[in-house]
Amino acid sequence: MEAIKKARAILNDVIFGKEEVIDLLYIALLAQGHVLLESVPGTGKTKLAKSFAKVMDGKFGRVQFTPDVLPSDVTGIRFFNPKTQEFELRVGPIASNVLLADEINRATPKTQSSLLEIMEENQATIDGETISIQRPFIVIATQNPVESNYGTFPLPEAQLDRFLFQIDLGYPTLQDDKQILSTYRTTDPYETIKATLSLDDIRHQQAQIKHVHVSDAVTDYLLALVHQSRQHPEVELGVSPRGMLALMRAAQARAAIDNRDYITPSDVKILVPYVFPHRIILTMEGSIKKTRMQIVNEIIEAVPVPVEQVSK
Template sequence: MERLNIEEAGRTCQKVISQVKKVIVGKEPVLEKVMLAVLANSHILFEDYPGLAKTLLAKSFAMSMGCGFSRIQFTPDLLPADITGTYVFNVRSGEFELRKGAVFTNILLADEINRAPPKTQAALLEAMQEKQTTLDGKTHLLDNPFIVVATQNPIEYEGVYPLPEAQLDRFLVKLQLGYPARTEEVEIMHRRMLRGQEDVALDPVTDLRTILDLQQTVEGIHVDDDVMGYIADIVQATRSQRQIDVGASPRGSLAIFKLSRARAVFHGRDYVIPDDVKEVVASALVHRLIMKAESWVKGTSASQVLEEILRTIPVPRVKT
């Protein structure tokens, strides 16, 4: 792996987004956040209703980047072995052979992750954290990059197993696509008519090696001490807000740090500015906060509290 020229890195990111937008209508801010998570080689959680193109989005990114893609539907009877794999006895050879599970890919769509029981969820989340899986005492490294795009139904849905806070913390970002606007919905139908078929095919505009180089480029992005202090102030503030029961951990600070550096690369800069931080705070922290019961009753959301924090924390001046 090697670091790319920063302008070249930014152009590559824009090419990927442009290719994905041939299929996904609108939702540019969400597409950018997904690309930032890819640059940070980290995992993404979508909480949304069915039918909002989450599967199509994940598959479109994989095709555009020349990455491997697989999808697994989480159900109450899904077993950990379905995710990680298992050894199966081959009668002809008289030996046990590895039957790889869904995690042996680059981008894995874990659909409706909160419909599976906790033990099955834990099997995936362990692979996410360790980037490897252990089967019958043998350790198998996962592909690089390995990025999970997990979807979960809103908590009011029946038959769901909410992800524990410690497991939610493993996702770099939590995103929502939301319903399209009327003009976007018309455009979706228009594109479907022009396509003439249900399946979508996109040519890759980059390759796996370049994606790895992009991720390495992120590691070379400079973050000023004042910007690091700004990130720390934001996260520290979540621990003293009256509406929040449990604030973000240092992992939240690192999430903002990683996303801010990735956003700098996305926009062709080799340094982070405060605007990078502001743009990623909500996506990085919203799932890491536990709101107090009275906040839920009043309808106060984590996003609203984070907006209030951003308004009150002084923004540093950074020399460019």
Template structure:
């Protein structure tokens, strides 16, 4: 059982930064990954978005999702997506109660604060689409009745970037619902040995974590992030970056305005995690690849050349002029 953290007063970027450091340190004790990688799901949670993790099995995706939920004392649910899964298995279903003579709604796993969807591309498009309303509007509709989800609500979906047999690739419209896409990569030799050593000493794979931030404090952190200033020059830089994805000769379909919103949201959180109440162009650059790469549809010939959306975003960052900004 986790120990509940007392609610804390959060008003500034400095407050958010100090609390975020606690969460990241907690995550680092359970997951062997770079600090910047551990910050991305937290950035997404603060931005009220969702994360798509593309990586090979066994690198800690499930452990990270559990650790994040425990660190903030949030309700966690895990779903393994398979071809036979139905939309009602995700959202819930109305069941007839003989005693009351009426139908009662039984919530599905989506009614959680952190929902881990393992191998999202193994379920049919019909089941995948059951998540769209929840991700976009924080609610689900079953038999005409709308049920609100408790905030915060974060979906961490995973998919294997190597094995595509028997899968249903996510359409662009659904990829666009994810605020960012990331991956862990393999751990370093030292990190992998540390994991093995812990397993040999304790006989368990996971570290028992206690919450360091509670739900009310997290909601206050989200409100504090909304107060981070975005100068017009930085906002127009975001617009120029997204416009460049539409004009790039390497891209057949560029990012929609949702990509611009994602950049602004994540940049604000990135600034707050650094203890600032204003966004700089470097904040935008630091989140541009995870925020934009998965929103691009590349020309077919680029697949033969083994170029990716990440490569295209890097080129755009090199070519779009960075504005000179002053501290507000």
């Protein structure tokens, strides 16, 4: 995992005070998941996604979503070439290793849905032709809080469930702001980023994490958390089987990045606040009294943590 550690260090020199968020991005990459970054404008969501892509020796695609963006602008289109007198397929920005879906909640539901097949199956159907997307492939979507925007379209539950993590960047601390001013006053670290993470390395690590050991105790703990989300009196819809598998794979990736070949309960517990909130729907009474994160914290507190596993 030395290449991953080096890539993380590079990003920490570009985006200050977001070490945990950067770690989550690499966990999602190895777990073959996707990430939804949410925060108010100007907090570095797009900069983080672009920097993450630049560290990789792969192809970067970007879609700036607006209400007039069409599904074909995302996936591609078949057009008539007058020179050859034939229809040709032109694949859109999805033909990349890192796809930045910037301000995804500004797109219409029809355009948002164009990403569903890609995110779940690593393929896209364009005019009846199925195109496979080369791995590694990760969608990093950004959105501003819905309640502070006009002309936005909240992501439906089916699409939210396809994101491994939903991460709130939040504002930097005073010390981080001071470091940003000091560093960016004379230079932009983004300009000096060089690709250090090869696609072959990523594919190898993605295959390796599947062999990270998951003990029976940790499995039972993970399942207890999932089922507690479904049984909570203020939750209408709990975590799906897709979310359950996503949590396990993310925990395996976290353990691998930490140079361990086994998962501990802490791996699971630390990731739950990023995996569960966007996957649960509260009852009407619950949504009036509490936030999703408060409910998730109650779920975590309700499930006893097994003794830490120090080995297989």
